[in-house]
Every structure is written in C-alpha cells, then in structure tokens.
Amino acid sequence: MREPKLAEDRPARYREVALKALARLAGGDTDAATLHRARTHLRRLQAYFELVGKDRQAASIADCVTRVSKLRTLQVFAHHLKTLDAPRSDRKAVKRRLRATREKVARSRVYAAMERVVRRHGLPPTPINPAWLAGRMQAARDAHAGALRRLTAGVGTKTGRKTLHRLRLLIKSIRYQEEWALGRPFAAPGLIPRLKQAQKVLGDYEDLVQYRKLARSMGLRSSPAINKAWRTARTRAWALAATLRAAAGTQAGTCLHPAGTQGG
Numbered sequence: 635m636r637e638p639k640l641a642e643d644r645p646a647r648y649r650e651v652a653l654k655a656l657a658r659l660a661g662g663d664t665d666a667a668t669l670h671r672a673r674t675h676l677r678r679l680q681a682y683f684e685l686v687g688k689d690r691q692a693a694s695i696a697d698c699v700t701r702v703s704k705l706r707t708l709q710v711f712a713h714h715l716k717t718l719d720a721p722r723s724d725r726k727a728v729k730r731r732l733r734a735t736r737e738k739v740a741r742s743r744v745y746a747a748m749e750r751v752v753r754r755h756g757l758p759p760t761p762i763n764p765a766w767l768a769g770r771m772q773a774a775r776d777a778h779a780g781a782l783r784r785l786t787a788g789v790g791t792k793t794g795r796k797t798l799h800r801l802r803l804l805i806k807s808i809r810y811q812e813e814w815a816l817g818r819p820f821a822a823p824g825l826i827p828r829l830k831q832a833q834k835v836l837g838d839y840e841d842l843v844q845y846r847k848l849a850r851s852m853g854l855r856s857s858p859a860i861n862k863a864w865r866t867a868r869t870r871a872w873a874l875a876a877t878l879r880a881a882a883g884t885q886a887g888t889c890l891h892p893a894g895t896q897g898g
Contacts, residue, residue: 644814645757648678653752660745664736666709673699673706676752681810683755685774686767691755698748705739707844708732714845720856727852768820771811778808786879790872795843798871801878802836805829832874839864839871 655672676699683692712728739745785801809829815821842864849857 644816645679645682648675648682649752649757651675652679653749656745656749656752660743660749662740666706666713669702669706669709672748673702676748677806678810678813679752681807682757682814684807685770685811685814687770688755694751694755698751701744701748702739705732705735707841707848708735710841711845711848714841715856718856718859720854720859724849724852724854724856727854728848731848731852764818767818771815771820774811778804782878786875789875789879793872793875795840798836798875799840801875802833802840805832805836809833832878835867835870835874839867842867 652672652675655668655675658668659672676695680692680695680699683689683695708728708731712725712732715725715728781804782801785797785804789797809826812822812826812829816823816826842860845860846857846864848854849860854860
C-alpha cells in the first residue's frame with residue numbers, strides 16, 4: 635500500500651543521497667564507492683528532470699557528472715588491473731595517475747561546486763498530477779523508441795564507439811525513468827532487468843575502450859590483455875546493438891515495451 639508514496643518520494647531520495655555523497659567527497663572522502671553513489675544518483679536525478687520537462691536542470695546535472703568522469707574511470711581501471719593480476723609496475727603507474735587526478739579535483743573544489751548546482755535546482759512541486767505524469771511517461775517511451783530506431787538503424791560489425799556510447803546513455807536514461815515509475819499504474823517492471831543487462835554489456839565495452847586508451851598512452855605491460863578483452867566486449871556490444879535494431883523494426887514502442895506493459 636505504501637509503494638505509490640515511495641514512488642512519489644523517489645526523486646527526493648535521489649537528490650538527498652547525491653547531496654550526502656557529495657558532502658562526504660567535499661570533506662575528503664576518497665572511497666570509489668562514494669563517488670559512484672554520487673554519480674549514479676545524479677544520473678537518476680537527471681533522468682527525472684528530463685522526464686518532467688526540466689531540460690535546463692537536466693543539462694546542469696549532466697555537466698556535473700562529466701566533471702568527475704576521468705577520476706571515476708581511473709578508479710575502476712585501478713580495480714580492473716587488480717582483478718587482471720596486472721604487473722606491479724602497471725598498478726603503481728595507474729595509482730600515481732589516480733592520486734594526481736584526485737588531488738586536482740580536490741584543489742578545484744569540484745565536489746563543493748557540484749553540491750551547489752544540485753541544491754540550486756530543486757525538485758518540481760509534488761504531488762504532480764497523475765494523469766499528466768502518465769502522459770509524460772508515454773511520450774517519453776515513444777521518444778525513446780524513436781531514438782532507439784535511429785541509433786540502431788545502421789548498426790553492424792563496423793559500428794563505431796560513439797554510436798555505442800550514445801546507445802548506452804539512452805538505455806541508462808530509459809532504465810532510470812522506468813525505475814522511477816515503479817509503483818505507479820504506468821510502470822513496466824518487466825522491462826528493467828532487460829535494460830540493466832543491455833546497460834551492462836555496453837558499459838563493459840565503454841570501460842574497456844577507456845582502459846585500452848589509458849594502457850596505450852601509459853605504455854602499460856598489460857596492454858595486450860586489455861586489448862583482447864576489448865575485442866571480446868566489442869563483439870558482445872555489436873551483437874546487442876544488432877538485437878536492438880531487429881526489435882526496433884517492430885511497431886513503435888514495442889521494442890521497449892512488449893504487449894501488455896505500456897502504461898498510460
């Protein structure tokens with residue numbers, strides 16, 4: 635019985651979690667999990683602003699996330715090298731780069747600036763009219779289906795990284811909006827596991843794109859192993875894109891919302 639209330643409060647909780655994480659980071663917290671939590675909830679907040687038509691706020695939140703993208707990439711790369719059992723020299727080199735980037739972010743007071751942006755952009759008044767929200771969600775789903783068709787129209791074994799990156803961001807936005815809708819009459823909970831899986835495949839590929847660049851530029855000994863993993867991830871991403879292309883050729887919206895799941 636409480637779920638509709640939780641659905642209504644979800645954007646406020648996104649904002650609260652993001653602000654708490656940013657405050658910890660501004661206070662000197664260097665834990666990778668804290669930065670990940672801040673970025674994830676900022677992306678969720680961005681998706682909510684996009685859904686309710688607050689494009690300026692959404693763009694400001696997106697800019698915040700990109701300000702710490704390099705630091706986040708180095709954090710996950712350092713962890714990847716551990717799981718890869720990379721040479722000690724490689725791990726030390728990445729740790730030095732990570733430390734320098736972290737210090738640069740701290741000197742620039744990036745987290746405090748991000749916190750100010752989030753506080754400046756408050757949430758729309760609640761509760762929002764349910765019928766209006768249902769209409770916005772259906773419009774968003776139609777727009778997502780169209781964007782998916784356009785992005786996947788020419789995908790194949792030569793699809794470039796930029797297209798796959800845009801596809802990943804689109805799927806991430808769709809997932810976060812669908813998660814926000816949980817507990818409402820227009821929710822499509824069966825869609826979310828598929829979105830998560832697609833996001834993971836494309837995310838793994840994007841991570842390895844970045845790892846490959848770093849390994850090459852830093853002359854790491856583990857570069858051949860990373861390159862091999864990158865090729866495997868690229869093949870999986872191409873296969874996923876081809877599957878989405880086939881689905882996107884169906885009736886508008888059904889590529890994302892099988893029969894019986896569309897809200898409205």
